[in-house]
Amino acid sequence: xxxxxxxxxxxxxxxxxxxxxxxxxxxxxxxxxxxxxxxxxxxxxxxxxxxxxxxxxxxxxxxxxxxxxxxxxxxxxxxxxxxxxxxxxxxxxxxxxxxxxxxxxxxxxxxxxxxxxxxxxxxxxxxxx
Amino acid sequence: xxxxxxxxxxxxxxxxxxxxxxxxxxxxxxxxxxxxxxxxxxxxxxxxxxxxxxxxxxxxxxxxxxxxxxxxxxxxxxxxxxxxxxxxxxxxxxxxxxxxxxxxxxxxxxxxxxxxxxxxxxxxxxxxxxxxxxxxxxxxxxxxxxxxxxxxxxxxxxxxxxxxxxxxxxxxxxxxxxxxxxxxxxxxxxxxxxxxxxxxxxxxxxxxxxxxxxxxxxxxxxxxxxxxxxxxxxxxxxxxxxxxxxxxxxxxxxxxxxxxxxxxxxxxxxxxxxxxxxxxxxxxxxxxxxxxxxxxxxxxxxxxxxxxxxxxxxxxxxxxxxxxxxxxxxxxxxxxxxxxxxxxxxxxxxxxxxxxxxxxxxxxxxxxxxxxxxxxxxxxxxxxxxxxxxxxxxxxxxxxxxxxxxxxxxxxxxxxxxxxxxxxxxxxxxxxxxxxxxxxxxxxxxxxxxxxxxxxxxxxxxxxxxxxxxxxxxxxxxxxxxxxxxxxxxxxxxxxxxxxxxxxxxxxxxxxxxxxxxxxxxxxxxxxxxxxxxxxxxxxxxxxxxxxxxxxxxxxxxxxxxxxxxxxxxxxxxxxxxxxxxxxxxxxxxxxxxxxxxxxxxxxxxxxxxxxxxxxxxxxxxxxxxxxxxxxxxxxxxxxxxxxxxxxxxxxxxxxxxxxxxxxxxxxxxxxxxxxxxxxxxxxxxxxxxxxxxxxxxxx
Numbered sequence: 001x002x003x004x005x006x007x008x009x010x011x012x013x014x015x016x017x018x019x020x021x022x023x024x025x026x027x028x029x030x031x032x033x034x035x036x037x038x039x040x041x042x043x044x045x046x047x048x049x050x051x052x053x054x055x056x057x058x059x060x061x062x063x064x065x066x067x068x069x070x071x072x073x074x075x076x077x078x079x080x081x082x083x084x085x086x087x088x089x090x091x092x093x094x095x096x097x098x099x100x101x102x103x104x105x106x107x108x109x110x111x112x113x114x115x116x117x118x119x120x121x122x123x124x125x126x127x128x129x
Numbered sequence: 130x131x132x133x134x135x136x137x138x139x140x141x142x143x144x145x146x147x148x149x150x151x152x153x154x155x156x157x158x159x160x161x162x163x164x165x166x167x168x169x170x171x172x173x174x175x176x177x178x179x180x181x182x183x184x185x186x187x188x189x190x191x192x193x194x195x196x197x198x199x200x201x202x203x204x205x206x207x208x209x210x211x212x213x214x215x216x217x218x219x220x221x222x223x224x225x226x227x228x229x230x231x232x233x234x235x236x237x238x239x240x241x242x243x244x245x246x247x248x249x250x251x252x253x254x255x256x257x258x259x260x261x262x263x264x265x266x267x268x269x270x271x272x273x274x275x276x277x278x279x280x281x282x283x284x285x286x287x288x289x290x291x292x293x294x295x296x297x298x299x300x301x302x303x304x305x306x307x308x309x310x311x312x313x314x315x316x317x318x319x320x321x322x323x324x325x326x327x328x329x330x331x332x333x334x335x336x337x338x339x340x341x342x343x344x345x346x347x348x349x350x351x352x353x354x355x356x357x358x359x360x361x362x363x364x365x366x367x368x369x370x371x372x373x374x375x376x377x378x379x380x381x382x383x384x385x386x387x388x389x390x391x392x393x394x395x396x397x398x399x400x401x402x403x404x405x406x407x408x409x410x411x412x413x414x415x416x417x418x419x420x421x422x423x424x425x426x427x428x429x430x431x432x433x434x435x436x437x438x439x440x441x442x443x444x445x446x447x448x449x450x451x452x453x454x455x456x457x458x459x460x461x462x463x464x465x466x467x468x469x470x471x472x473x474x475x476x477x478x479x480x481x482x483x484x485x486x487x488x489x490x491x492x493x494x495x496x497x498x499x500x501x502x503x504x505x506x507x508x509x510x511x512x513x514x515x516x517x518x519x520x521x522x523x524x525x526x527x528x529x530x531x532x533x534x535x536x537x538x539x540x541x542x543x544x545x546x547x548x549x550x551x552x553x554x555x556x557x558x559x560x561x562x563x564x565x566x567x568x569x570x571x572x573x574x575x576x577x578x579x580x581x582x583x584x585x586x587x588x589x590x591x592x593x594x595x596x597x598x599x600x601x602x603x604x605x606x607x608x609x610x611x612x613x614x615x616x617x618x619x620x621x622x623x624x625x626x627x628x629x630x631x632x633x634x635x636x637x638x639x640x641x642x643x644x645x646x647x648x649x650x651x652x653x654x655x656x657x658x659x660x661x662x663x664x665x666x667x668x669x670x671x672x673x674x675x676x677x678x679x680x681x682x683x684x685x686x687x688x689x690x691x692x693x694x695x696x697x698x699x700x701x702x703x704x705x706x707x708x709x710x711x712x713x714x715x716x717x718x719x720x721x722x723x724x725x726x727x728x729x730x731x732x733x734x735x736x737x738x739x740x741x742x743x744x745x746x747x748x749x750x751x752x753x754x755x756x757x758x759x760x761x762x763x764x765x766x767x768x769x770x771x772x773x774x775x776x777x778x779x780x781x782x783x784x785x786x787x788x789x790x791x792x793x794x795x796x797x798x799x800x801x802x803x804x805x806x807x808x809x810x811x812x813x814x815x816x817x818x819x820x821x822x823x824x825x826x827x828x829x
Contacts, residue, residue: 016401018431022408025424029415089400111403114411 013057040064059088146190200226216243277375300351302714318345353379395446402438462595488523491595535587541576627810636662637718638791642691653679658783677707712741
């Protein structure tokens, strides 16, 4: 909130550098303040610095599961209502159920069309506001 | 003495007559004592009459003997012969006798008996023929059936199995007649299924399910089999039990799992680059629109990079799907010469060039499709190049076998061969191309000039070679006779088997080939061979043969004995693993060897490390042979085999020596009974005495 009422912080957690760079650019261009992390550990460090308004994260992270990160974040004081959007390469239907059960607001299968992500992020941020 | 041995009947007759005659003689002597002048004339007349009576008595005796006793005795003996050994025997009775029609009646009876016996024998023979025919038919069915079949008795002991079952369960050393099925297949699921088939009080006998299916793992865990089990209900305990058919589904299951996983991974691996690509592309578009040149360049580079990743991922995916298609084919060891002979003899051969075949090599191939490909190539050579004669040669080089099809003329252009390869195989509905069949064999075909001869060209087709199938048999010096007497002090407990007849015991005859004679100085096993003996029969289908990697060099001297080189054992399992597998094969059988102490010492030194115990009773064919034939000094395996009429094959291979020893041992068992050695206890005791004897012999 230190960045002013209008600018929202978004944290992208994914170890695909090309994807985070491109998403970073697109979200920044859409008016968001973006931070990126490539692992669970980096994400935890980033969270203490920037207090994100929303997190986009991959289910598979190099050090720990994205689901673990999701649960850890939602258990942190002040982050109980943090919208978490999970991205995944896993094609099973039950994965979606699992993500929603563990507190994610949505679950998007890769590959996705960038504009749908942008629209979904904007929608969620408006809801939160 | 023999001449006066009369049959009892005749003896009694003559004893009676002699007694009467004696009485008369005594009477005559007594009467002579009372002789006076007054009684003289009448007495003399009486004595004369009595004398005539004696003569008459003897004459009557002769008559009764000849006409009654002799014919009766002859009839009685003849009847014994008739009823016993020879129904066609004629009674040796003189024509003059007082027996009336008795001899004829007996002969008639014997003829009737003989007829009915003959009829019974014919009926029995007919039954035997029918039973034999049924047995042969059953054996043929069992042999030809494509499923494995195992029959067990009520206790779960294997009483019959076919070769397919043996192939499916080739990883299970315990498979054998008389062994428990629980040693071969995972007991839990099988017992559960058998219980389901058991008639309970609620479901009256034979009204339960007839059979049931289960999938279970083999004991070693290396095979997954689908079994259909049916109980055999029979009042005869010999044939009651259960029968099961088996299909190996391990390959299918493992392959299916592997494919699923590979496909899933391949698809997932495409998701990330595709996501990055679309996102970078969108970013590139935005950057270009906003005139952000640096950003645009960054994203253009990302688009390039992700495109490459996508292409690679697609390559992996397509390779995976290709292998899935080809994995449905099974490659077998095929003798290439026989396969080409098959092409020569096929009805299509008239459309092919004349074939001259000098191919004596083995390849790993799908035989039908490979022969179709070779036939198609030859067909094209005749059709499109007008080749009238082709010489085929096969040559092994490394792991490959080169099949060269050589003709007089020009080489075939690559694009022409490409067209041939793209065509479908007609015999499989054109659905599979020649190229696909060749790819499945990891190969392709090309044309090149024959450099060794002018104006000749050839098609060269490399194929995956199959392991050499030739046997080497060279005469080598025998292993020196070797005893380890210390070993015998630790005598195994014979238990309930001590008094069992030797013929009825199960044996495992084995032999180890080694790097040397001193296991305690680091010598190791390089090969174990073994064969089972069940109910006195050498079970040629139940053998064990594994090379072992000794983890050390094999001295040239040892190689000169058994021919096994370091190269042979490079890919073999380690010694400990081979010993464990042999232990499972041996089960609780009596172990038999030729100079068995030598082999046992190698096994016993390793047993703790391998976590197994070799406390089996052991018998030594060498010691038992010496016991039986101590008159001869020839105690080599060849010498003993020769004496007992056993053929020697595959000498100095572990399995070959085991088979020879097994044949020797089965003959020794028969001979041992002549020495009053009937039971395992008798045999081990005799063997111990022999050890003691040899020890003393050695001391001098």
